Amino acid sequence: MEQLIEMKQMYKIYGEGESQVRALDGVDLTIGRGEMAAIVGQSGSGKSTLMNMVGCLDIPTKGEYYLEGTNVASLSDEALSQIRNREIGFVFQGFNLIPSLNALENVELPLLYRGMKSEERRRLAKEALERVGLSNRMTHRPAQMSGGQQQRVAIARAIAARPPIILADEPTGNLDSRSGSEVIDILRELWQEGRTVILITHDSAIAALAGRQIHIVDGKICEDVRISENSSKGYRKTTRQLV
Numbered sequence: 001m002e003q004l005i006e007m008k009q010m011y012k013i014y015g016e017g018e019s020q021v022r023a024l025d026g027v028d029l030t031i032g033r034g035e036m037a038a039i040v041g042q043s044g045s046g047k048s049t050l051m052n053m054v055g056c057l058d059i060p061t062k063g064e065y066y067l068e069g070t071n072v073a074s075l076s077d078e079a080l081s082q083i084r085n086r087e088i089g090f091v092f093q094g095f096n097l098i099p100s101l102n103a104l105e106n107v108e109l110p111l112l113y114r115g116m117k118s119e120e121r122r123r124l125a126k127e128a129l130e131r132v133g134l135s136n137r138m139t140h141r142p143a144q145m146s147g148g149q150q151q152r153v154a155i156a157r158a159i160a161a162r163p164p165i166i167l168a169d170e171p172t173g174n175l176d177s178r179s180g181s182e183v184i185d186i187l188r189e190l191w192q193e194g195r196t197v198i199l200i201t202h203d204s205a206i207a208a209l210a211g212r213q214i215h216i217v218d219g220k221i222c223e224d225v226r227i228s229e230n231s232s233k234g235y236r237k238t239t240r241q242l243v
Helices: 047-054 077-087 103-113 118-131 147-159 177-192
Strands: 003-014 021-032 036-040 062-067 088-091 165-169 196-201 212-217 220-230 235-241
Touching (some): 003 047, 021 047, 021 196, 021 220, 036 047, 047 165, 047 196, 103 147, 118 147, 147 177, 165 177, 177 196
Parallel strands (some): 036 196, 165 196
Antiparallel strands (some): 003 021, 003 062, 220 235
């Protein structure tokens, strides 16, 4: 599998002296192109900090982060913004939709920032909403939709420009079990189509649906669980590696 993400001895340190906090403490991690991986940890474990690093929303205090072979740890804010816009589709727990815009306009907005012409923006936004089953909700505003529908709009917004990486931060956290299951099904379909999907979650049941589970505690990766399936024999084999 082609390597997409590589982190080497990555630290994120806040404060100094006795008040120093190591949100990330020497993380080594690789994720291959086309993987579906869940980063699993409780509140305060460092998973949100790790998500910010993976998504180029923050830079490490020290260490290296290679995304498609480029060390992004030393890039400028403008360069990081360009990478986020081009390479990563974000799905957040809180949906982050603009209340005054309808579903189609919410999905179009990031495409506008890319400088796309209106016809292309509209075409890609419609295709993305159809992809998540919302062809009949395109003119609805967030307040007129359920939480599950709003999250599907957020997924459509994330995939409209067809980025190679989908980064989903607790995507089912504000949803009921049925809506959450629908959202995970969509993310799994995107993975099966070849996208790299990275989930951030504290929910072991959600993490179990990914092909790989990366457990983080106190800023360190403590366990890396890969699950493979032998379709001819009909069983799953789980390999655990302490890091």
